[in-house]
Amino acid sequence: DVKVTQSSRYLVKRTGEKVFLECVQDMDHENMFWYRQDPGLGLRLIYFSYDVKMKEKGDIPEGYSVSREKKERFSLILESASTNQTSMYLCASSGTSGGDNEQFFGPGTRLTVL
Amino acid sequence: RKEVEQDPGPFNVPEGATVAFNCTYSNSASQSFFWYRQDCRKEPKLLMSVYSSGNEDGRFTAQLNRASQYISLLIRDSKLSDSATYLCVVTPDNYGQNFVFGPGTRLSVLP
Numbered sequence: 442d443v444k445v446t447q448s449s450r451y452l453v454k455r456t457g458e459k460v461f462l463e464c465v466q467d468m469d470h471e472n473m474f475w476y477r478q479d480p481g482l483g484l485r486l487i488y489f490s491y492d493v494k495m496k497e498k499g500d501i502p503e504g505y506s507v508s509r510e511k512k513e514r515f516s517l518i519l520e521s522a523s524t525n526q527t528s529m530y531l532c533a534s535s536g537t538s539g540g541d542n543e544q545f546f547g548p549g550t551r552l553t554v555l
Numbered sequence: 556r557k558e559v560e561q562d563p564g565p566f567n568v569p570e571g572a573t574v575a576f577n578c579t580y581s582n583s584a585s586q587s588f589f590w591y592r593q594d595c596r597k598e599p600k601l602l603m604s605v606y607s608s609g610n611e612d613g614r615f616t617a618q619l620n621r622a623s624q625y626i627s628l629l630i631r632d633s634k635l636s637d638s639a640t641y642l643c644v645v646t647p648d649n650y651g652q653n654f655v656f657g658p659g660t661r662l663s664v665l666p
Binding site: 472474483484486489491531535537542543544545546547548549 | 587589597598599600601604642644646650652654656657658659
């Protein structure tokens, strides 16, 4: 059974704190993604990575950074959390070799910044 | 114009009804198409891929019209468990990158 796991389901942080969200996939996928999802705004891409140490900005990268040191792990970092970063964060992965290349999502991390 | 647009919904239908969702996309070079289902406060999960010839999976039928840049999802004999948000997803390539999500259409199946 394919799996994408995220380090926390719920997280509460204070304004200005540094926040790490971790994602691990066991499908040997090349591509990994971080999205945030807010009511009325749908899924918005923050960053994605197509290989180890490679990253590309998505639609809303401001205030975020990412790290991909190993193929199976993709981290999202909020350098200084702000209240407008309160959201549901979803990690996903996809392959590139054959098949439909659909995305598989983790269960999400609901982050609240106070 | 948004890249992927869907019926705004919500759709409230009785059990047993047939319901159809529509999705249009703006990038004519799009290569792969999917329908995802997202339950409340859960992650999106793949419902089905959409092929040029159309495809069916039990009560679910997906159609693609490349000329009109239009995708549809038909659900027959709706069940209470079909209540969810349905997301239309389009990608311009076959490399597993650049997924564009529609805003989703919420379905409530009522007893």
